[in-house]
Amino acid sequence: MAQDxxxxxxxxxxWIWKLSVWGxxxxxxxxxxxxxxxxxxxxxxxxxxxxxxxxxxxxVIERFPTIGQLxxxxxxxxxxxxxDESQKIIIWCLCCLIxxxxxxxxxxxxxxxxxxxxxxxxxxxxxxIKEVGLFTQSLGYTSADYxxxxxxxxxxxxxxxxxxxxxxxxxxxRRITPERVRSLSRVCVPLVTLPDFEPLIEALLTYHGTEPQxxxxxxxxxxxxxxxxxxxxxxxxxxxxCLWLRHLxxxxxxxLHLFEKLIFSERNFLRRIECFMKDSLLPEAACHPAIFRIVxxxxxxxxxxxxxxxxxxxxxQVFTLCFVEALKKENxxxxxxxxxYFPYASPSxxxxxxxxxxxxxQGLWHQPLKRISEMLRxxxxxxxxxxxxxxxxxxxxxxxxxGWAEMVAEQLLxxxxxxxxxxxxxxxxxxxxxxxxxxRAQTMEEVKVVLxxxxxxxxxxxxxxxxxxxxxxxxxxxDPRPPACRRLIRHLLLNFILWAPGGHTVAWEVISLMAQTxxxxxxxxxxxxxxxxxxxxxxxxAPASRKLARELLTELLVRVEHRPVGHVxxxxxxxxxxxx
Amino acid sequence: MExxxxxxxxxxxVLAVSRTPHVSSWDAVAVRRALQWARYMRHVHRRFGGHxxxxxxxxxxxxxxxxxxxxxxxxxxxxxxxxxDLGRCDILLSQRLLDNRALGGAAFHCLLQxxxxxxxxxxxxxxxxxxxxxxLARRRSAVHLMRFNGFGENSAVWNxxxxxxxxxxxxxxxxxxxxxxxxxxxxxxxxxxxxxxxNNFLEVIAAALLLPSSSxxxxxxxxxxxxxxTQGEGGHELVHWLLGKSDVMATFCRSLSAALLTSxxxxxxxxxxxxxxxxxxxxxxLHYDLQKGIWVGAEDRDVPWEELYSRFQSLCxxxxxxxxxxxxxxxxxxxxxxxxxxxxxxxWTDLLLALGSGA
Numbered sequence: 012m013a014q015d016x017x018x019x020x021x022x023x024x025x026w027i028w029k030l031s032v033w034g035x036x037x038x039x040x041x042x043x044x045x046x047x048x049x050x051x052x053x054x055x056x057x058x059x060x061x062x063x064x065x066x067x068x069x070x071v072i073e074r075f076p077t078i079g080q081l082x083x084x085x086x087x088x089x090x091x092x093x094x095d096e097s098q099k100i101i102i103w104c105l106c107c108l109i110x111x112x113x114x115x116x117x118x119x120x121x122x123x124x125x126x127x128x129x130x131x132x133x134x135x136x137x138x139x140i141k142e143v144g145l146f147t148q149s150l151g152y153t154s155a156d157y158x159x160x161x162x163x164x165x166x167x168x169x170x171x172x173x174x175x176x177x178x179x180x181x182x183x184x185r186r187i188t189p190e191r192v193r194s195l196s197r198v199c200v201p202l203v204t205l206p207d208f209e210p211l212i213e214a215l216l217t218y219h220g221t222e223p224q225x226x227x228x229x230x231x232x233x234x235x236x237x238x239x240x241x242x243x244x245x246x247x248x249x250x251x252x253c254l255w256l257r258h259l260x261x262x263x264x265x266x267l268h269l270f271e272k273l274i275f276s277e278r279n280f281l282r283r284i285e286c287f288m289k290d291s292l293l294p295e296a297a298c299h300p301a302i303f304r305i306v307x308x309x310x311x312x313x314x315x316x317x318x319x320x321x322x323x324x325x326x327x328q329v330f331t332l333c334f335v336e337a338l339k340k341e342n343x344x345x346x347x348x349x350x351x352y353f354p355y356a357s358p359s360x361x362x363x364x365x366x367x368x369x370x371x372x373q374g375l376w377h378q379p380l381k382r383i384s385e386m387l388r389x390x391x392x393x394x395x396x397x398x399x400x401x402x403x404x405x406x407x408x409x410x411x412x413x414g415w416a417e418m419v420a421e422q423l424l425x426x427x428x429x430x431x432x433x434x435x436x437x438x439x440x441x442x443x444x445x446x447x448x449x450x451r452a453q454t455m456e457e458v459k460v461v462l463x464x465x466x467x468x469x470x471x472x473x474x475x476x477x478x479x480x481x482x483x484x485x486x487x488x489x490d491p492r493p494p495a496c497r498r499l500i501r502h503l504l505l506n507f508i509l510w511a512p513g514g515h516t517v518a519w520e521v522i523s524l525m526a527q528t529x530x531x532x533x534x535x536x537x538x539x540x541x542x543x544x545x546x547x548x549x550x551x552x553a554p555a556s557r558k559l560a561r562e563l564l565t566e567l568l569v570r571v572e573h574r575p576v577g578h579v580x581x582x583x584x585x586x587x588x589x590x591x
Numbered sequence: 592m593e594x595x596x597x598x599x600x601x602x603x604x605v606l607a608v609s610r611t612p613h614v615s616s617w618d619a620v621a622v623r624r625a626l627q628w629a630r631y632m633r634h635v636h637r638r639f640g641g642h643x644x645x646x647x648x649x650x651x652x653x654x655x656x657x658x659x660x661x662x663x664x665x666x667x668x669x670x671x672x673x674x675x676d677l678g679r680c681d682i683l684l685s686q687r688l689l690d691n692r693a694l695g696g697a698a699f700h701c702l703l704q705x706x707x708x709x710x711x712x713x714x715x716x717x718x719x720x721x722x723x724x725x726x727l728a729r730r731r732s733a734v735h736l737m738r739f740n741g742f743g744e745n746s747a748v749w750n751x752x753x754x755x756x757x758x759x760x761x762x763x764x765x766x767x768x769x770x771x772x773x774x775x776x777x778x779x780x781x782x783x784x785x786x787x788x789x790n791n792f793l794e795v796i797a798a799a800l801l802l803p804s805s806s807x808x809x810x811x812x813x814x815x816x817x818x819x820x821t822q823g824e825g826g827h828e829l830v831h832w833l834l835g836k837s838d839v840m841a842t843f844c845r846s847l848s849a850a851l852l853t854s855x856x857x858x859x860x861x862x863x864x865x866x867x868x869x870x871x872x873x874x875x876x877l878h879y880d881l882q883k884g885i886w887v888g889a890e891d892r893d894v895p896w897e898e899l900y901s902r903f904q905s906l907c908x909x910x911x912x913x914x915x916x917x918x919x920x921x922x923x924x925x926x927x928x929x930x931x932x933x934x935x936x937x938x939w940t941d942l943l944l945a946l947g948s949g950a
Binding site: 037057060064089090092093095097098099102103106109110111112113122126129130132133134142143145146147149150151152153154155156157158159160161162164165168169194195197198201202205207208 | 679700709729742757783
């Protein structure tokens with residue numbers, strides 16, 4: 012506490028000095044400096060308020076003899092007052108200084124002084140033109156009627172000035188100078204969150220002068236971006252695209268903001284990720300290839316940095332889904348070629364991937380999958396040094412399109428014929444892209460064996476959880492297969508329960524056997540969520556499977572919520588025998 | 592209904608008193624009650640915004656009150672003038688009390704507690720008085736900041752904005768007054784004409800006559816159902832008043848710039864005809880000074896040739912039908928004078944010659 016108050020005192024000296032330097036913020040340098048310090052300064056004022064709240068006037072005078080100076084200087088600085096919250100904090104401070112029953116002449120004087128300053132703060136910069144005041148008063152209006160309208164007209168006038176220049180270019184008489192645009196963007200910094208200013212902010216963002224250099228102030232971009240991210244301002248998409256194209260740090264901050272939201276929200280179902288995603292405007296903005304490339308690059312780093320975390324993977328897939336949707340909505344004929352979005356991928360591969368499976372009859376889905384597999388395999392196994400960007404790049408491209416990637420296992424289980432080599436390869440590749448060809452061949456062989464067992468079980472009259480587990484080779488202790496391969500097999504099994512006619516009878520038992528750890532439970536939850544999300548997007552007609560998946564998911568979530576952290580409970584069969 | 596009207600009367604009185612020294616007798620209880628009434632009227636505004644009979648009844652009562660107040664003093668007391676004002680009567684009351692130094696210490700302290708509960712009370716955005724008062728103050732700062740940084744070097748644009756804003760307020764008020772009473776707008780305009788500095792008022796009238804129909808809409812947070820018609824009706828009232836007041840119309844046409852009058856004439860054919868009539872009349876007052884070779888007035892108040900010429904010239908530069916009508920009128924006057932083609936005999940011949948060579 013003592014330390015706190017000591018640091019407040021030293022801060023106090025600093026800000027008193029700053030306020031003297033700032034004066035009335037009439038120069039560029041002072042305005043710039045205020046922009047940089049405003050958050051800290053407001054925080055300091057808040058601390059002062061908290062301190063004043065607890066003090067009587069004699070303590071105030073003793074501890075902050077120059078409090079009057081501090082508040083007056085703040086009140087006379089229009090740049091500070093223009094920021095959101097400034098007035099409120101000052102008013103609260105002043106309210107603390109005004110005592111209900113002043114006991115001596117000193118307190119009386121302080122009361123009277125604070126009242127005057129309060130009045131000034133609330134109606135600062137009163138009509139400075141006599142006629143206007145007289146006129147509005149004669150009409151029975153107050154300044155509360157007049158100022159908002161005047162402000163609106165000022166904004167409209169500036170907007171039309173900017174637009175006119177934009178349209179007419181060189182030859183207008185009212186040609187706006189680059190310096191003026193710059194200074195306008197500077198004055199707007201404290202005001203971006205004032206709703207009246209939205210048209211002007213938009214006009215500035217979409218205004219391009221004739222000079223190659225950026226004329227808008229960097230602090231302006233920062234302020235607009237922050238206001239947009241915190242939902243303190245609503246701007247049309249075109250303006251936001253201009254903002255992100257003109258100011259890269261803003262785009263990066265928008266991405267980080269999205270990541271932060273995803274990290275701090277407790278459990279991310281894909282529907283929720285989709286809401287965050289659409290809300291962020293990033294997929295729509297990414298229709299501009301320059302924005303897409305940067306967003307995608309950040310995803311790549313996130314994926315590499317988290318060693319391919321499933322959450323990041325899911326986020327990329329949702330992003331791509333929303334992006335492709337936006338692209339279609341924006342323009343049926345692509346304004347930019349796909350090559351501009353995916354410069355390193357083969358255009359024919361991208362063309363196949365970007366198709367929505369929904370647009371192809373379900374019975375034909377194996378065809379594009381085979382094409383995808385062949386094309387990917389060609390790139391991955393190409394040994395010539397110049398062509399190879401590594402299997403990671405091919406995989407990174409592939410996993411964008413979750414609709415296809417997750418469909419492979421399902422396709423393999425649906426057909427009773429000999430599993431096609433192409434699909435086996437694609438499945439092995441998508442779970443473990445960096446395997447060597449020997450290891451991949453082994454995985455493919457293992458998948459083939461498991462599929463054979465499962466098909467046999469499908470034809471047997473009774474299904475049991477133990478048999479299923481045995482079929483996947485899970486029950487033997489000390490499974491020698493690498494984790495990615497085991498994960499693949501688990502997902503194969505989960506798909507099997509959802510699709511096999513008798514799957515629902517043993518579903519819960521199988522899940523209980525699998526979900527022995529928290530980690531595994533979460534994996535199954537994610538799998539079910541992803542599957543349901545994908546089916547929704549494909550408009551899949553599979554009522555029994557859908558119902559089962561939803562029931563399993565609900566049940567698992569209930570268990571997770573009620574389970575003490577870290578405790579691995581033996582899960583009781585709950586919905587065994589649920590009718591599908 | 593009757594109790595609602597009584598409430599309205601009471602809050603009007605409270606508002607009237609709130610700016611006088613009489614508030615020195617108010618205690619904390621009185622302040623709290625006054626704010627309560629004001630909040631109640633705000634509630635009424637929200638509740639009955641779409642209820643035409645109640646709205647109309649309240650509006651009529653307010654107009655009657657205003658008329659009485661208006662007669663009593665040289666300057667009208669800004670108070671509740673329309674239904675819309677009910678929505679912010681708590682803010683109006685708060686501002687007056689905050690500014691009124693006659694309010695006693697304890698009462699003032701109570702006012703602060705009511706208005707500014709501090710950060711602990713989450714304000715649902717701009718809905719609390721605290722949020723709304725702060726927003727107003729912020730807008731003022733914004734105007735100030737923009738004026739010196741956004742319009743610093745261009746005072747003409749700034750002046751236009753001031754005038755335009757006043758024009759919007761004028762039209763809105765004219766429409767409100769007109770709804771309650773047919774002769775209301777004329778009476779209001781005449782009283783303003785007596786009271787206000789003329790030049791500013793004339794500029795405001797011209798700006799009001801030039802406003803496009805949509806720009807006089809009040810800020811969007813206000814519930815205004817019939818605002819889209821504001822300009823049309825208010826503008827009509829203005830034209831009607833000007834046509835009925837020949838002295839005002841003459842001053843209007845004499846004082847404002849040629850370009851501004853041409854714009855007004857282009858928008859309002861009735862006013863154009865009167866303007867053209869005035870120009871013709873002014874022209875008849877001039878005679879030809881043979882020695883100097885120019886047209887001069889007999890008296891000081893006569894319009895000089897240069898001014899007359901610039902007004903005709905401005906009209907002739909406007910698109911048809913303005914230009915055609917002006918030329919036809921000049922030709923007609925010239926024919927009346929004897930259709931001379933030589934300069935120095937008829938002012939109309941000379942004007943036509945000057946306009947022809949100038950064009």
